[in-house]
Amino acid sequence: MRTDLTRQRFHVLMTADAVGGVWSYAVDLAGGLVEAGVGVTLAVLGPDPSAAQAARAEAAGCRLVRTGLPLDWMATDPGAVTGAGEALARTARAVGADLVHLHSPAFAAAADFPVPVVAVCHSCVATWWAAAGTGPLPGDLAWRAELVARGCRRADALLAPCRAFADATARAYGLSRPPRAVHNGRRQLAPVLASVASPGTDPVPFAFTAGRLWDRAKNCAGLDRVAARTVLPVRAAGPVTGPNGERVRPVHLTVLGELDEAGIAAELSGRPIFVSLARYEPFGLAVLEAAQAGCALVLSDLPTFREVWADAALFVEADDADAVAGLLDGLAADPDRRARLGRAAQERAGRYTVAAATASVLDVFEALRAGPGIRAARQGAAA
Incomplete structure (x- = not known):
């Protein structure tokens, strides 16, 4: 269902990554926002979405923009990430966005966005390395972590998919308070009949x-x-x-x-x-x-x-x-x-629905739109 642009509550520029779970998150959330009367432009960074992914995004009611910009974790140098952030700021102006929703704080590290910025801490190299690596953060990851740290301090609001990860993010980047925890929601996949099971029998386990x-x-x-x-x-x-x-x-x-x-x-x-x-x-x-x-x-x-x-x-x-x-x-x-x-x-x-996630994100959006005083609070900023 597409939002009538003449009646939409406001317009969000949302970034997405078509490589992993961020895509499902972004498309489901975009669909929830559209149903709530919010216009969404979905800007894809990194590899282009597949035809099936693109069709799903368009069916959710958002406008899809393939930017060709690099993902922060695939970029070759800091300038590529900060340049992508600046390009996103220009896109926000061009599409008339009232808010920007970034899938990584790194893109807020240096860009001058014209509207409030919400950055989601889906994952990051510092917390990933703490779990998957050994020793000090390698140089190729250290500059990425520094951009995330700067972006966390410049974003107007930070979100994370659960409290435990919000706390880990705050520790990794020295934030005075953790990002707001908003549990992810997921649209239920269309059921497909199991070919291995006959009616009245238990499926063959695997x-x-x-x-x-x-x-x-x-x-x-x-x-x-x-x-x-x-x-x-x-x-x-x-x-x-x-x-x-x-x-x-x-x-x-x-x-x-x-x-x-x-x-x-x-x-x-x-x-x-x-x-x-x-x-x-x-x-x-x-x-x-x-x-x-x-x-x-x-x-x-x-x-x-x-x-x-x-x-x-x-x-x-x-x-x-x-x-x-x-x-x-x-x-x-x-x-x-x-x-x-x-x-x-x-x-x-049943707790983790698109409707529940959308409602929580809308609360954040509405708070940022309420006035410059709230924006100046810089949710999740370092002391």
Whole structure:
């Protein structure tokens, strides 16, 4: 449903990254804003969206702009990121935006935006490195972290997908107060009938994961070790090679490649045990999709996962392959327990809707539009 531009409440320029989960977040939020009477221009940085992605964005009612600008984590130097921020500021002026919603604070580091800026801390190199790396932050990541720090101080409001990650972000960048926690919401994927299940029977059990398999923080290598020890098939959807050249070569997982929404829905329709052994996950939209489908959840014991899923998941040590394999095989043999866990996950997932996320983001937008006094408060700024 498209917003009537003559009647819209206000207009938001929102940036997006078509490579990972930020895309789902942005399109779902944009659709929620459009339904609330807000105009949205979605500016895509980095690789262009696929035809299916573009069609979904346009169906959500927003105007799609392919900028050709670099993503902060794929840029070759600081000037590329600050230049992208300046280009976005010009775009905000050109489209008559009343607010700017950035998917990374780094783009606010040096740009002179004409309107209030909300920056979302979906993830960042400093917190990622703390989970996935060792030793001091490498030079190629240090300048990126510095841009994020500067952007956090210049944005008018900061958001994060959960309290645990908001706190981690505040620690990483020395913020006097953490970003506002707004749990992500996800539109439920269209159901696809499971070909493996007959009416009245329990689906053939298997384990499933989805995400950027090439990202070392997703710990695909750890899940591959689990797959070598379990009798349960472990299926993995997602790219094994990243746009930055990083690559993973699993041996024991059944690698499905990149799946579109229909492909993911088809996998989830079999109600697999969804497993993530990630070492770093600010929220986890793939987990939410699995929970919406009624899958039992087995997740690494991260503060973010604990906050979001509480008692609706089983938590494991990511490096204990034997224990994880034993747990998965035990669940495969216990359909009643799987069903109980699936119902608990599905009930918990009911908290994380697009409507709830949209309402919280609209609260932030309206506060910033209320007057310069609120804007000057610089939510989340450092002392």
